[in-house]
Amino acid sequence: MINIRPVSDLRNKFPEIEETVINSNSPVFLTKNGYGTMVLMSLEQYSLLTDDIEKKLDEADKEALSSTKRLTKNEVFDLARKNIDDKTNL
Structure with missing residues (x-):
């Protein structure tokens, strides 16, 4: 279950929030x-x-460090997109 709390609880109820985060091993989302x-x-x-x-x-x-090959930003992003596309097409 998602735990959403007002940011003021961070100041007013820190020990409780700390215990929740550590013991439940799930994040606490704060709102303002x-x-x-x-x-x-x-x-x-x-x-x-x-x-x-x-x-x-x-x-x-x-x-x-072990290679002199360098890629342009476009080449890097093209390779990243291809890897993502390959994984989503499984």
Whole structure:
């Protein structure tokens, strides 16, 4: 279940929000004046979202150091679009 709370709860009920984020292992969405403003998540949740990306960026950095081949931004985006299209056509 999505947990949506007013941003004022961050100040007034921080321990409760912290416990929810950590124990439920799901994010808490904060609103201000009825509109979403931010998402709170545990470090574990954040790591799950970013670790794979960081690993792939490290691999790309290594590849760039070992090669002189460079792509234009259009080539990069064309390859990315092709990869996305190939995966959605499965």
